[in-house]
Amino acid sequence: MKRALAVVDESDVGTRLLKEAGMLAASTEASLIVLNVIDEEAYSAEVRRQANQASHDLDSISNIIEKSADSVQTLVNEVLSDLTVSYEIITSSGEPSEVVLSEADKHNCDHIFITGAEKSPTGKILFGDDAQSVLLNFEGPVTVYTH
Numbered sequence: 684m685k686r687a688l689a690v691v692d693e694s695d696v697g698t699r700l701l702k703e704a705g706m707l708a709a710s711t712e713a714s715l716i717v718l719n720v721i722d723e724e725a726y727s728a729e730v731r732r733q734a735n736q737a738s739h740d741l742d743s744i745s746n747i748i749e750k751s752a753d754s755v756q757t758l759v760n761e762v763l764s765d766l767t768v769s770y771e772i773i774t775s776s777g778e779p780s781e782v783v784l785s786e787a788d789k790h791n792c793d794h795i796f797i798t799g800a801e802k803s804p805t806g807k808i809l810f811g812d813d814a815q816s817v818l819l820n821f822e823g824p825v826t827v828y829t830h
Contacts (some may be wrong), residue, residue, distance in 0.1 A: 684711045684794045685793055687715050689701055689795075693758060704796040713768075714769045714771070715768055716786065717773070720782045721776040726747065756772060783813070795824075797826070799829050814827050
């Protein structure tokens with residue numbers, strides 16, 4: 684592994700994924716691209732929902748990206764502070780799996796870390812659409828960290 688992409692958010696799972704990706708990158712002297720994706724479709728749905736409720740307090744997508752970038756920077760500082768790993772933080776918006784694959788290609792990443800979801804009482808792992816799309820379309824190893 685020379686360069687990995689870790690898709691993070693501010694959840695506990697995102698934090699654990701970042702720690703694992705950082706430890707592996709540090710142990711192999713790889714660099715890490717830390718990516719936070721704002722789902723524009725989810726944002727648009729929230730805008731429509733709030734418009735129906737006559738709410739006018741919604742941030743613009745650019746404000747959400749800026750706030751998210753600040754939060755991810757704080758998270759990275761906390762999680763990776765004890766590790767010797769070079770990293771770059773990217774916050775972007777769009778359809779998550781497309782953004783992940785595009786950024787991985789753009790930065791020549793050879794490994795992706797992404798979260799998935801564990802569902803069902805029998806413990807069968809069912810990955811979300813985004814994780815599944817990345818698994819099927821990335822030409823390299825993908826580590827899926829489940830909730």
